[in-house]
Amino acid sequence: MKGEVFYACGICGMIYERAEDARACESWCSAHGSCNTEITSRSVGSISRAEPRLRK
Numbered sequence: 368m369k370g371e372v373f374y375a376c377g378i379c380g381m382i383y384e385r386a387e388d389a390r391a392c393e394s395w396c397s398a399h400g401s402c403n404t405e406i407t408s409r410s411v412g413s414i415s416r417a418e419p420r421l422r423k
């Protein structure tokens with residue numbers, strides 16, 4: 368059984384199934400200081416709702 372791996376944006380804490388989405392979010396967040404709704408609409412949750420072991 369494969370473990371599910373998620374990727375978190377280190378800045379806003381949104382979680383993504385795909386690393387490229389998390390990277391896109393992180394680069395957007397660091398450049399603009401806010402989230403891009405086009406990117407965050409692909410997130411599957413936020414770090415505050417995730418299990419503690421879900422870390423970047």
Ligand SMILES: [Zn+2]
Nearest residue numbers: 376379392396
């Ligand atoms: Zn972000």
